[in-house]
Amino acid sequence: MKTNPPIRVGIIGATGYTALEAARLLQSHPGAELVAATSRADEGKPLAEIHPSLAGRCSVAIETFDAESIAAKCDVVMCCLPHGASAETVRQLVDTGVRVIDFSADFRLSSLEVYEKWYGVKHPWPERIGNVAYGMPEFFAAEIAKADVVANPGCYPTSAILPLAPLVKAGLVECDDIIIDSKSGVSGAGRSAKVATLYCETNESIAAYGVGTHRHGPEIDDLVHRIAGSEVSTIFTPHLTPMDRGILSTIYVRPKSASADAVMQCWQEAYRDHPFVSPVDHLPATKHVAGTNFVQMSVRVSGDRLVLVCVIDNLAKGASGAAIQNMNVMFGLEQTIGLN
Amino acid sequence: MKTNPPIRVGIIGATGYTALEAARLLQSHPGAELVAATSRADEGKPLAEIHPSLAGRCSVAIETFDAESIAAKCDVVMCCLPHGASAETVRQLVDTGVRVIDFSADFRLSSLEVYEKWYGVKHPWPERIGNVAYGMPEFFAAEIAKADVVANPGCYPTSAILPLAPLVKAGLVECDDIIIDSKSGVSGAGRSAKVATLYCETNESIAAYGVGTHRHGPEIDDLVHRIAGSEVSTIFTPHLTPMDRGILSTIYVRPKSASADAVMQCWQEAYRDHPFVSPVDHLPATKHVAGTNFVQMSVRVSGDRLVLVCVIDNLAKGASGAAIQNMNVMFGLEQTIGLN
């Protein structure tokens, strides 16, 4: 049922949840095919042994990473490595000429200084900082279409930038008084063995973490600035919520003069031609977008603030769905192929 | 194992979750005993049939409400009826001379006007508005000790008032720029049959509700004012979180000059002699207080704000645990009896 020839896709760092989600989405994508997967552990094992939900549906085996051999069989590579490690691998891949979608934070920020301060590492490929397409086709489709490297957005930033950027751009809200209170499912914490994300630690419990220190804060500020043209300064607080998937961001903004209606109208104009973003009247729940690349956002008045509520699936629009959407743009397909 | 004679307790409206929690706590309370339970439905049935977790441990049967006969066998009555209905029942009980702990919102606010505006009902006993002890022994123990009616606090207000009131009183934070983003387990929504709280609607999902309109907002403002002596104006947003129990409130305040250390010190002084309230260094999770009457609160700096995080169990300190604590105060027992 695949178009001929399909886009050939490789996944680097294939044992985590974003890799699994990408593999699943590729499974049903009519114009692309997973052809290679690497991981430092588990070499030689079938990918379906690492991810039993692929059993009977996927015959790819884990191989050792080698940039040349991956590039030889792939049209595009999704790199699911941690920050720091990712940039070096991306550089090797790009040197071979293959196109890359990088899931890490290594190329998202426009400032090397901000990157090195917040991530605490020396960047392995500083020349490309600020010179990579940010993978949010709602704002950067032209750059993505011709990019050799796409920086796939952070999950929290996606849930904050999409509702905020049009309002800041239109001058509807104050730029220096924005509070983003975000709640994420546990898959955002990854698949490595840690006591903190054991079932019995996170189940039946909600907790804030990284208050004032989470690295997605500067990403939000940077991107809203790049998209809207105004510097913003936000307070960002993430919370770990007992569910597999989903992010809900509750965003408190101080309107200049805007009403809730003006916000809805601004969003409707901004996203008229963007199939995945839906301003809605109801207060959306993460379940309404679970397992999809869709985004729902709504607005309410509370006292002297406007409260924006935005939901996404952190593994889909917040990671692997966005990667597929970016791939579609990179290869000239309709954005929604394989995602509706 | 009960002291002799124990405090005899009745529960009105015994089929819900707060009633069950009160019954459970009374089960292990060494100085009190559940002796009567009423409900409009289920008359004659054993209470343990309505709440199978009481099977083999509780022989009380549901009876029809009659103020006189309840008063004849009880020293104190916990009234778990909805607002509006509750005030009328409380009046009948008080007329018989029995003391009452009212779980509803009917006597919590100090202003009849605010009550009737937010609750949309005519108050059945307006003379007592502003003339009832608010059931938070951390601030009102003297009034509670001699009260005929105690207004048991709302669950969200408890999680906001306890961290906020000492800081406002000490003049550490601005009073007109307070944002309270609260997350509650589903038991807060009660035990009546509704599609919205079916397992498959709320599981694996988080959602905001009542944005700008939830009735616990004015309760928070009123009580902080009464305790701290300054008017405050807060933005309050509740969220339904996929867990049985627990409330986490993330509170954004603008410090006058206070540091995080000053906040911790202020809390430590305020709660030195209050056994259930613990300022802690770690960021607390709701699980850390689940099933207990304890409160944990912490503080972090984020940009130009202080972020306060407070966790309680909504059914315990947020409802039935507080009721037991109030009962202990009313009858001259140590506050912690039956609750540690």
Added chain:
Amino acid sequence: MKTNPPIRVGIIGATGYTALEAARLLQSHPGAELVAATSRADEGKPLAEIHPSLAGRCSVAIETFDAESIAAKCDVVMCCLPHGASAETVRQLVDTGVRVIDFSADFRLSSLEVYEKWYGVKHPWPERIGNVAYGMPEFFAAEIAKADVVANPGCYPTSAILPLAPLVKAGLVECDDIIIDSKSGVSGAGRSAKVATLYCETNESIAAYGVGTHRHGPEIDDLVHRIAGSEVSTIFTPHLTPMDRGILSTIYVRPKSASADAVMQCWQEAYRDHPFVSPVDHLPATKHVAGTNFVQMSVRVSGDRLVLVCVIDNLAKGASGAAIQNMNVMFGLEQTIGLN
């Protein structure tokens, strides 16, 4: 992206979980389209208002049921009504000439007597009992292809018949000593407002129900008999498990002489050409098939028994996925279209 012209599909009784799942699957089906939806409640409302996860993706509105007008715009109708009510509606639809996939139990059994005994109702269309295709294409594809009515299988039966039928047919196991211990997610209990399926009743809890009395017991026995040619007598116990979706059936059989290897080989032969059924070496979890139409089954030796473990998604292969698979067969499409 739809083929031209797509199969036009109507859904009767569109407010429940199986209807939502069918609507979602049709959304991404390249060869079919949802064109009509009915419900006794909510007439005139957009379907996306009842199911907010369809917001921005589905423009169908709820209409009043009228067999003629539904038939005029549909090629096939999925009837999601409760048993008893369904048969009468199916009859009206079939009379107009439209083809029907019935989600209820009304046409699954081959014996009118067994139906009326277990379901406690007079069957409205007894002539068709035993004369309707059972919607399990793994065994009845030829009948389904030409059927005017397809009886979509029960969720538990699917998880039991698929592992059992080939073994019984091959004579590998005793027919009179089969114990089926099944565990289902809560969505199987439907979307009507009931205390028993509130979040706080079923979360963090597992319970058996309908022990010895659940109506899927006779369906399993009947179908294994029809497929395998031998009468079987099973003990069936369902359990409500705190998860949205999924069924795991643990089946205890007494082998005649069969080893675990013989079981695997028997399954591999039986399902070689059936894309959704995978015998696997690992012990499968319901999560491995969540959100998919796939079935995984495995076998272990325990004492003198063989233990068969089979997992499905109750809403997908256990209901709406099977319905799409049946529709594909009825209209000559590949079984996997829209389901992989």
Added chain:
Amino acid sequence: MKTNPPIRVGIIGATGYTALEAARLLQSHPGAELVAATSRADEGKPLAEIHPSLAGRCSVAIETFDAESIAAKCDVVMCCLPHGASAETVRQLVDTGVRVIDFSADFRLSSLEVYEKWYGVKHPWPERIGNVAYGMPEFFAAEIAKADVVANPGCYPTSAILPLAPLVKAGLVECDDIIIDSKSGVSGAGRSAKVATLYCETNESIAAYGVGTHRHGPEIDDLVHRIAGSEVSTIFTPHLTPMDRGILSTIYVRPKSASADAVMQCWQEAYRDHPFVSPVDHLPATKHVAGTNFVQMSVRVSGDRLVLVCVIDNLAKGASGAAIQNMNVMFGLEQTIGLN
């Protein structure tokens, strides 16, 4: 509020879930006090730092294990180490004269051969095999009262032995045809960092594990034999269920001639004087006993079998609650002290 002097309790291996549960229960026990805790990791840290739910309530710090110094300050030691490691530590403690409740499997079985076969280790103190009190006061209270070592029962065995033993003893059921299908919450898998028990692996999923190989199988057979006097041979299958706590065992027995009524009557007689065990008419859910030391069991007829359903809390009656109950018996207190 503690009696004077309280029983002084030490916990060895204090970082896991059973240790936390024991610490919590001791917190509210009127006649016992936690005075020491050891762990190989985390020496010197406050126990409340490892278990934040103890914050503000417990001042014990983790110390290095030394049998002499622990014995000097404790009347009884709860040993929460893994099997193999535990026996050696228990021996050292007993040599000092302190009494020990061992949570591991090292002294539960009566046969050294069975132990070494199933646990795959050489037993460090084989002389005591078969010569230790099994910590189920419902059957072994006299031995426990005077024991120097009590083998605290396994969680699954507790849920199977309690319903089975009286029926086997009374000759009501066949001994060679017993199937035990058990479902446990995830806390049973412990608190060590493993991918398999991460939230996102076990949430929204149920799976069988250890089919035919789980070590609690022989414990069940051994204890039913010791209690009932007849050899039994059971098929035991455990399942990992997405909830923190609770075990439900569904047990299929072939009655000799017994009716469901005869089973209830047998249980009622067996457990008349045992406050924690309740035969009940309703089908019990694990939630009905969550957080308590109670056991509920019920029976139904299904075909030619009787289906027994038994629920416990795996951390309470299945581990730490039983340990407290045993401690009460060892020190001559009422069994229910601190547990009701």
